[in-house]
Amino acid sequence: MALGPRLDLRQSQSLVMTPQLQQAIKLLALSNLEIEAVVAAEVEKNPLLESLSSDSEAAPAPNGIDRPDDAPALVAETSAADQLIAQGAGDADAPLDMDAAADIHIDDGPTDRMSGSGSLDGPSQGSGEAIDFDSFATAPIGLHEHLMGQARASLSGMDLLIATQLIGQIGEAGYLEADLLALAYGLGVPLAQVEAVLARVQTFDPTGIAARTLSECLALQAKEADRHDPCMAKLLANLDLLAKGALPQLRRICGVDEEDMADMIRELRAYDPKPGLRFSYDRPAAIVPDLFVQETREGWRIEINNATLPRVLVNRAYHVELSGGAQDKASKAWLADCLASANWLVKALDQRQKTIIKVASEIVTQQQDFFRLGVAHLKPLTLRTVAETIGMHESTVSRVTSNKYLSCARGLYELKYFFTSGVAAASGDGAVSAEAVKSHIKALIAAEEPQAILSDDTLVDLLRARGMDIARRTVAKYREAMGIGSSVQRRRQKALQGRAA
Numbered sequence: 001m002a003l004g005p006r007l008d009l010r011q012s013q014s015l016v017m018t019p020q021l022q023q024a025i026k027l028l029a030l031s032n033l034e035i036e037a038v039v040a041a042e043v044e045k046n047p048l049l050e051s052l053s054s055d056s057e058a059a060p061a062p063n064g065i066d067r068p069d070d071a072p073a074l075v076a077e078t079s080a081a082d083q084l085i086a087q088g089a090g091d092a093d094a095p096l097d098m099d100a101a102a103d104i105h106i107d108d109g110p111t112d113r114m115s116g117s118g119s120l121d122g123p124s125q126g127s128g129e130a131i132d133f134d135s136f137a138t139a140p141i142g143l144h145e146h147l148m149g150q151a152r153a154s155l156s157g158m159d160l161l162i163a164t165q166l167i168g169q170i171g172e173a174g175y176l177e178a179d180l181l182a183l184a185y186g187l188g189v190p191l192a193q194v195e196a197v198l199a200r201v202q203t204f205d206p207t208g209i210a211a212r213t214l215s216e217c218l219a220l221q222a223k224e225a226d227r228h229d230p231c232m233a234k235l236l237a238n239l240d241l242l243a244k245g246a247l248p249q250l251r252r253i254c255g256v257d258e259e260d261m262a263d264m265i266r267e268l269r270a271y272d273p274k275p276g277l278r279f280s281y282d283r284p285a286a287i288v289p290d291l292f293v294q295e296t297r298e299g300w301r302i303e304i305n306n307a308t309l310p311r312v313l314v315n316r317a318y319h320v321e322l323s324g325g326a327q328d329k330a331s332k333a334w335l336a337d338c339l340a341s342a343n344w345l346v347k348a349l350d351q352r353q354k355t356i357i358k359v360a361s362e363i364v365t366q367q368q369d370f371f372r373l374g375v376a377h378l379k380p381l382t383l384r385t386v387a388e389t390i391g392m393h394e395s396t397v398s399r400v401t402s403n404k405y406l407s408c409a410r411g412l413y414e415l416k417y418f419f420t421s422g423v424a425a426a427s428g429d430g431a432v433s434a435e436a437v438k439s440h441i442k443a444l445i446a447a448e449e450p451q452a453i454l455s456d457d458t459l460v461d462l463l464r465a466r467g468m469d470i471a472r473r474t475v476a477k478y479r480e481a482m483g484i485g486s487s488v489q490r491r492r493q494k495a496l497q498g499r500a501a
Contacts, residue, residue, distance in 0.1 A: 024348040028355065028399040032290050032308035035349070039310040048319055048342045052311040143279035144168065150204045155197070162187060162197040166210065174276025175217070176210045206275040214273060215239055221271040231256050235264055242268075245492035265496065289407035291360050291415075293371065300364050300371075304353055305407075312349060314342045355392075359400045362386050363418050370418070371408055376440060378433040381419050423470050432468050438478050440466060445484055450494040455487045 027035065043049045144167055151163040165187065169178035180198065184191045201210045207224045211217035215236045222228040222236070231254045235242065241250050242265070251261050272278070292303045322335055363386065369377035383401075387394040401415035420433045444462055448454045454462070456475045463470050479486075485493070 023344070024351065025399065027348055027352050028396065029402045031288075031403040031405075032305060033288060034403065035352075036308065036310045039312055039345070039349075042341075042345055043312070046338050046342055046345075047322075048315055048338050049345070050313045050315045052313065141279070143170065143172070143174065143276050146279055147201070147204055147209065151201070155200065158187075158189060158193075159197050159200070162189065162194055163201055166194075166198055166201055170210055170276065172276055172280055173274040174206070174209045174211070176212050206272070206278060208272060208275040217273060217275065218268060218271050221275075222267070225267075227267055231260070232264060232267075235268070242496075245496060247495075287405050287412060289412055290404045291356070291406045293360070293364055293406055293408040295371065295409075300361075300368070302357060302360050302364060304357065309353070310349075312342075312346050314339070314346060355396070356400055356404065358390050359386060359392075359397055360406065360415070362390050363401075363406075363415065367418050371410065374410065374439075376436050376443075378418070378420065378436045378439075380421060380423075380433045383419060423468055423474070434478070437463065437468055437470060438482060440468065441475065441478055442482060442484070445479075445490070448490075450491075453487045453491045453494070 027038070030038065039051060043051045147167045147170070148164065151160060151167060155163050162183075165183055166176065166178060169176060169183075171177050176198070180194050181191060184194045187194075198210060202220055204210070208217040208221045211220055218239075219228060219233070219236050222232050234254045235250065238250060238253055241253075247258075247261060251258065254261065254264070256264070288308050289305055290308070292301075292305060294301045294303075319335070319339055323332075363381070364371065366381050366386070367379060369379065383394045383397045387397045390397075401419070404415045406413050406415055417435075420435045423432045423434060423437050440463060441459060444454060444459060456472050456479070459475050459479075460470060460472050463475070476486075484490075
């Protein structure tokens, strides 16, 4: 066996993730609003990209700005368009890629439906959008500002400083989270003075503020309503028994009869256990749908929400201008990279929209009964089923359905919502969606009578009668997932409600 250097030829296959492919995969998993941020970053660093606002006209395109071609050799095939632009005949070029006026961009949202009739103030507005009255509203006053205004009006000197420290440690719900002894030591004042200032702060609006426990919060409100008698004080000191529904024991402790106890419970229900929340104005961010689904005479109509979809075009006129000035090799290579990157981004966005429409169409086809009849008719569906039907990989379908929301006549749903596990049918034919089972359980519990609370075993029998073969532990799991208590807890709660009514 000879030892020495030699040259060999070997043939092998490997999958290489190019930067463009990685970008296309990343775009699939993003929502329309996240896509807007990505496009803004690309436009900022690429001089050949032009971003159009959602309310601008898509056609006709400005002279020198058009859409990239649909062939792989992007740089080579743009030379003909560049020559037309250089000769002043840019309108003769008609590439076929990113068409912002295509059928997949039918509905731009509610504001676009108003564009034909003008805005709220009439045609003179010109924008076609309703006035956002919320933008004229002043910023609401927070809890701390509200309390400090009262403190400045009634306290001064060291008492105002103590009140400021106390108010600063009141949580969002209105409860005091401070250690009075540590606060007194830090300020160098007697504990009795801190407690006296706290008593003043507890008289501020809203009633029940700066309490340290739930019992103290309710007691402050009872005192304000002149209902804090010895019986009510004993009831507030034993709220744990009230939560357990131990009414006979509570009546013995408070020394009242059944009618008085019902009246006291009714009084407690009128109090606010979290008085500070009425000054909490944090509005949850509204979810913007990525798709619209509507049933028409011709069938199901699925549309991309173009109001949140960025519109990107390639400025070929600027490319021609830069090409005429680029002399060195590095500049030409940089310009070619910019053009290739711009073309690829527009192609990737177009392909993303087509993929989303394709996946959503199959979901609507599989779940037609849900869109027509409701959640009780939701069918079990997996990513693999959709992927095999439309000829895509399961991971692609997973990315498409991530962070995407669908708006239909029944409400707003995440695309992942339509993929649920199945429960075997009692007849042995097919399966029932887990979400459908939950809806049946919720409906049965909502319709139960206070004198006939349904146990989990009874729910199993009722579901089996409806064609759903489900175990008792599964019923308990679904019930707990929906935040519904056991039969014992529901019986106790309905008894309390009946006595307080």
